[in-house]
Amino acid sequence: RAGLSTSCIGRNIVHYHEVGSTNTVAKQLAERGEREGTVVIAEKQTEGRGRLGRRWESPYGKGIWLSIILRPRVATDAAPSITLLAAVAVAKAIKNFCGLEALIKWPNDILVRGKKVCGILTEMKADMDVVEYVVVGIGLNANLEVQDFPEEIRDKATSLRILLNKKISRVNLVRKLFGEFESLYNLFREHGFSPIRSMWKEMNTTLGQQVQVNTLTSVYSGLAVDITEDGGLVVETKEGTKVFYGGEVSLRKH
Numbered sequence: 001r002a003g004l005s006t007s008c009i010g011r012n013i014v015h016y017h018e019v020g021s022t023n024t025v026a027k028q029l030a031e032r033g034e035r036e037g038t039v040v041i042a043e044k045q046t047e048g049r050g051r052l053g054r055r056w057e058s059p060y061g062k063g064i065w066l067s068i069i070l071r072p073r074v075a076t077d078a079a080p081s082i083t084l085l086a087a088v089a090v091a092k093a094i095k096n097f098c099g100l101e102a103l104i105k106w107p108n109d110i111l112v113r114g115k116k117v118c119g120i121l122t123e124m125k126a127d128m129d130v131v132e133y134v135v136v137g138i139g140l141n142a143n144l145e146v147q148d149f150p151e152e153i154r155d156k157a158t159s160l161r162i163l164l165n166k167k168i169s170r171v172n173l174v175r176k177l178f179g180e181f182e183s184l185y186n187l188f189r190e191h192g193f194s195p196i197r198s199m200w201k202e203m204n205t206t207l208g209q210q211v212q213v214n215t216l217t218s219v220y221s222g223l224a225v226d227i228t229e230d231g232g233l234v235v236e237t238k239e240g241t242k243v244f245y246g247g248e249v250s251l252r253k254h
C-alpha cells in the first residue's frame with residue numbers, strides 16, 4: 001500500500017490467497033455496503049470467470065486478479081462504458097509501465113501483438129434504472145509462463161513476462177493501474193464517457209474490421225464502424241446498421 005497515489009481506487013484493499021472469483025467476493029462486499037474504490041485481490045482464482053460463463057485461468061501468484069467496487073451515480077445505460085473505461089486504463093498502464101503497445105478488442109480484451117494479455121468482466125446491480133454498484137473485474141496476465149496456460153489457449157493468450165522476457169513487479173503495475181483508473185474515472189464523473197470514448201478509439205483494434213457478432217439469439221456479420229456515446233459497437237450488417245452491447249455478445253474476426 002505504501003506509495004499509493006490514489007485517493008479512492010485501491011485505498012482499501014482486501015487480499016486473499018485463494019477465492020472462487022474476485023468478482024463474486026466484491027459483489028458480496030458491495031451488497032454489504034462496502035465503499036467505492038475498494039479492491040478485492042487474490043493470488044489465485046479457482047472459478048475465475050470470463051463473459052457468458054467462460055472460464056478465466058488464474059494460477060497462483062502469477063497474475064493480477066482483482067475486482068474494483070464502484071458506485072457511479074449514473075443510469076444503467078452508462079454501465080457498458082465502464083468496461084471500456086477499464087480497458088483504456090489497463091492499456092495505458094501496460095504502455096506506461098512496460099512500454100508495450102497494447103490494443104483494445106471490443107468490448108473487454110487487451111491484446112499485445114495480437115494475443116490476449118488481459119480480460120475485463122463488468123457486473124452491476126441496479127435499482128430501477130439507476131446503478132447501485134458496479135464491479136469491474138480485471139484479469140491481467142503479468143508473470144505467467146507458457147506452461148501456465150492450458151494448451152488450447154496458448155496460441156491466443158500471452159503474458160507481460162513472456163512478451164518482455166522478464167518478470168515484472170505486480171505491485172508496481174497495480175499501483176500504475178490504480179492511478180490510470182482513478183484519473184479516467186474522475187474524468188468520467190466530470191465529463192461523461194465522451195473523452196474516454198476518444199481515447200478508446202485511439203487504442204482499439206476492432207473498428208474498421210470485418211467482425212462476426214454472436215448474440216444469444218443470432219449471428220451477424222459486418223464492418224465495425226464506430227462506438228456509440230454509451231459504449232455500444234456500431235456494425236454495418238446486411239440487415240442494416242446495428243448497435244451491440246458487450247454483455248451478451250461475443251465477437252470474432254470475420
Ligand code: ADP
Binds near residue numbers: 050052118139
Ligand atoms: P472473449 O474474448 O471470447 O470475450 P472472455 O472475455 O469471455 O473471452 O474470456 C474467457 C476466454 O478467454 C476463455 O474462454 C479462454 O479462451 C480465454 N482465457 C481464459 N483464461 C485466460 C487467460 N488467463 N489469459 C488469456 N485468455 C484466457
